Amino acid sequence: MGITERKTREKQALRERILEASRRIVMRDGFSALSMRKIADAIEYSPATLYLHFDSRDEIARTLCAEGYAQMLQSVAPLADVVDPGERLKAIGRAYVAFGVAHPETYRLIFMEDPSYTDAAFVGVAADAESGDAALRLMVDSIEQMKAAGRLPASVDAAVWTEAFWATLHGIVALRLTCPVFPHTPLDTVVDAALDAWFGSPPAAEPATTDNTAEIVATVEANPATTAKTAKRVASKRAPAKPKTAPA
Amino acid sequence: MGITERKTREKQALRERILEASRRIVMRDGFSALSMRKIADAIEYSPATLYLHFDSRDEIARTLCAEGYAQMLQSVAPLADVVDPGERLKAIGRAYVAFGVAHPETYRLIFMEDPSYTDAAFVGVAADAESGDAALRLMVDSIEQMKAAGRLPASVDAAVWTEAFWATLHGIVALRLTCPVFPHTPLDTVVDAALDAWFGSPPAAEPATTDNTAEIVATVEANPATTAKTAKRVASKRAPAKPKTAPA
DNA sequence: GTCTATAGTCAGATAGAC
DNA sequence: GTCTATCTGACTATAGAC
Numbered sequence: 309m310g311i312t313e314r315k316t317r318e319k320q321a322l323r324e325r326i327l328e329a330s331r332r333i334v335m336r337d338g339f340s341a342l343s344m345r346k347i348a349d350a351i352e353y354s355p356a357t358l359y360l361h362f363d364s365r366d367e368i369a370r371t372l373c374a375e376g377y378a379q380m381l382q383s384v385a386p387l388a389d390v391v392d393p394g395e396r397l398k399a400i401g402r403a404y405v406a407f408g409v410a411h412p413e414t415y416r417l418i419f420m421e422d423p424s425y426t427d428a429a430f431v432g433v434a435a436d437a438e439s440g441d442a443a444l445r446l447m448v449d450s451i452e453q454m455k456a457a458g459r460l461p462a463s464v465d466a467a468v469w470t471e472a473f474w475a476t477l478h479g480i481v482a483l484r485l486t487c488p489v490f491p492h493t494p495l496d497t498v499v500d501a502a503l504d505a506w507f508g509s510p511p512a513a514e515p516a517t518t519d520n521t522a523e524i525v526a527t528v529e530a531n532p533a534t535t536a537k538t539a540k541r542v543a544s545k546r547a548p549a550k551p552k553t554a555p556a
Numbered sequence: 557m558g559i560t561e562r563k564t565r566e567k568q569a570l571r572e573r574i575l576e577a578s579r580r581i582v583m584r585d586g587f588s589a590l591s592m593r594k595i596a597d598a599i600e601y602s603p604a605t606l607y608l609h610f611d612s613r614d615e616i617a618r619t620l621c622a623e624g625y626a627q628m629l630q631s632v633a634p635l636a637d638v639v640d641p642g643e644r645l646k647a648i649g650r651a652y653v654a655f656g657v658a659h660p661e662t663y664r665l666i667f668m669e670d671p672s673y674t675d676a677a678f679v680g681v682a683a684d685a686e687s688g689d690a691a692l693r694l695m696v697d698s699i700e701q702m703k704a705a706g707r708l709p710a711s712v713d714a715a716v717w718t719e720a721f722w723a724t725l726h727g728i729v730a731l732r733l734t735c736p737v738f739p740h741t742p743l744d745t746v747v748d749a750a751l752d753a754w755f756g757s758p759p760a761a762e763p764a765t766t767d768n769t770a771e772i773v774a775t776v777e778a779n780p781a782t783t784a785k786t787a788k789r790v791a792s793k794r795a796p797a798k799p800k801t802a803p804a
Numbered sequence: 805g806t807c808t809a810t811a812g813t814c815a816g817a818t819a820g821a822c
Numbered sequence: 823g824t825c826t827a828t829c830t831g832a833c834t835a836t837a838g839a840c
Contacts, residue, residue, distance in 0.1 A: 319823095344816065354825055356818075365816070419735050420668060426735045461757075465749070471738045472728070472749040478735075479727020480720070487667050487674045487726075490719045501713070501720040506753050567805095591833060602807055604836075613834070 323361045325351045327375070330368050334413040339421060342369070369417065373425045374432020376414035380407045381433060384443050393453035398503045400447060401477050405499050408481030416485055419478060444470060454507070476502050571609045573599045575623070578616050582661040587669055590617070617665065621673045622680020624662035628655045629681060632691050641701035646751045648695060649725050653747050656729030664733055667726060692718060702755070724750050 329350035333342050344365055348355040362368045383403050390396035408415040418429045430441070451466040451473075460469075480498055483489070577598035581590050592613055596603040610616045631651050638644035656663040666677045678689070699714040699721075708717075728746055731737070 343814080345814085355816085356826085357824060359817070360823070420730065421734070423734060423736055426737060430737070465745075467738075468741055468745050468749045469753070471731075471741050472724075472746045472753065474738075475727035475731050475746065476720075476724040476750065477727065478731055479723035479725065482668065482730050483719075483723050483726055486669065486671060488671055489674060489678070490715075493716055493719050497713075497716050498720045498723065501716045502724065505717070505720065592835080593833075603834085604808085605806060607835070608805070 319361070322351075322353075322357075326358060326361055326368065327371060330372060331414075334372065334417060335411070338413055339369070339417050369425060370428035370432065372414065373418050373429040376411060376418055377429035378433050379411075379414075380404070381443060383407055384446070388446055393450040393457070394459060394507045397447065397450045397454075397473070397507055400443070400450075401473070401503055402499060404474075404477045405480055405495070408477075409484055409495065412485050415481060420482060420485070444474075447473065459508070473506055476506065567609070570599075570601075570605075574606060574609055574616065575619060578620060579662070582620065582665060583659070586661055587617070587665050617673060618676035618680065620662065621666050621677040624659060624666055625677035626681050627659075627662075628652070629691060631655055632694070636694055641698040641705070642707060642755045645695065645698045645702075645721070645755055648691070648698075649721070649751055650747060652725045653729055653743070656725075657732055657743065660733050663729060668730060668733070692722075695721065707756070721754055724754065 326347060329347050330342060333346055333350065337346075342365070344355045344358050347368070348358055358368075362371070383406075384400055387396060387399045387403060390399050417425055419426060447470045448466045451460065451464065451469050454460045455462060455464055455466065480495075480502060484495060574595060577595050578590060581594050581598065585594075590613070592603045592606050595616070596606055606616075610619070631654075632648055635644060635647045635651060638647050665673055667674060695718045696714045699708065699712065699717050702708045703710060703712055703714065728743075728750060732743060
């Protein structure tokens with residue numbers, strides 16, 4: 309039945325055009341400006357036609373959420389291949405923040421608008437509630453590995469740390485999107501500061517491929533008062549950000 | 557002129573009733589549900605009367621922002637008296653989060669709705685731009701003190717850390733308000749995890765005051781596979797951030 | 805000062821013609 | 823399937839009577 313197939317294909321195509329236009333409107337004018345009328349105008353159809361493809365404006369929004377979240381997972385999932393758990397966590401954090409600022413309105417829609425949209429994003433990405441949390445599980449596992457390697461205190465609860473670390477990433481994105489209080493600190497600088505605070509600088513961050521244990525020991529010994537946790541931070545070789553004047 | 561005084565007093569009283577009703581509506585139904593009609597209904601006046609006290613709905617919102625922010629500063633300011641800078645930062649963090657979850661809609665209005673409302677909060681609290689950032693300055697100074705005491709690496713940029721730390725607090729509050737993804741981790745537990753990650757555990761919680769250089773060395777040697785090259789290459793897959801501020 | 809009445813806009817969603 | 827036309831209801835803000 310080639311005719312029905314063509315029909316369904318055409319129907320799918322229009323559905324996609326609706327979503328595409330919606331994405332563009334959300335990106336450009338924000339979610340609150342997403343109206344059925346505007347979408348209809350954009351695709352040059354009447355508003356009534358939209359209701360043949362979506363039950364309501366809300367369903368369109370939920371679809372956008374699911375798509376956006378799936379896209380974010382795609383940028384995070386490959387980072388499971390990063391060998392070092394600390395670097396893996398940092399890579400995830402950077403990818404997460406990068407996605408948020410690259411797709412501000414999508415991010416806002418998923419995580420800052422309404423809890424039901426967050427649910428829609430997770431549900432849309434997978435039928436079972438568990439697999440939607442693949443990114444979470446990856447973070448929990450990475451933190452467990454760091455604990456096992458003695459790079460985090462044994463008292464750390466991986467699930468709790470995951471939540472708190474995610475909150476940090478979310479906060480960085482959210483502040484950028486809605487609250488430009490701080491003057492002009494580059495985003496990467498802030499992200500690096502947070503990542504270092506959470507997981508310390510990697511020992512391997514040295515350009516030298518040789519063993520640099522001696523240098524780390526020397527650094528630690530130069531600060532005998534610091535505890536193990538802070539000592540790891542002292543080992544940071546990250547170029548110190550040029551001190552700026554206090555925020556205005 | 558007792559008569560004019562009484563008049564202005566009555567005018568002030570009505571103004572306060574308007575704000576009070578607005579606060580209640582924002583708290584109960586959210587900011588988007590704050591309309592001139594609803595406010596008028598709540599105080600049993602006509603909508604037109606509101607315009608004798610406020611130019612617009614937006615001015616009411618901005619006033620709420622300024623009031624809310626001033627209230628938050630009041631709960632943070634006394635913490636300047638905490639002697640230990642680390643404990644001071646933690647106390648500020650706890651107070652900040654506590655305010656956010658105690659006044660969710662106010663918090664949302666100030667920090668999560670629109671940048672102009674954030675500005676209104678800061679401007680409303682003080683005429684000059686500097687003093688509105690008293691809380692920020694307190695945090696910057698505290699971090700500087702920790703650096704001076706050797707409890708944070710000298711490479712730390714206090715302004716950057718303040719921004720990143722604030723982002724963490726903001727993220728914790730924001731996730732609680734709009735994104736109940738994580739099941740049932742108590743708020744305090746998450747906050748404590750974040751505070752510990754940023755500023756270390758208090759001396760009481762870290763019984764081992766002895767030198768633990770050996771442990772760190774062991775950690776480094778336990779991960780010989782993660783050389784600089786591999787770790788950095790894999791980790792640098794992240795997409796470049798394309799910042800785009802959210803439209804008003 | 806306060807009101808009624810209303811202008812003017814924008815929504816989401818639907819009925820029924822074609 | 824798609825349209826036009828319309829319903830219903832929200833909103834901000836104002837004009838003018840009292």
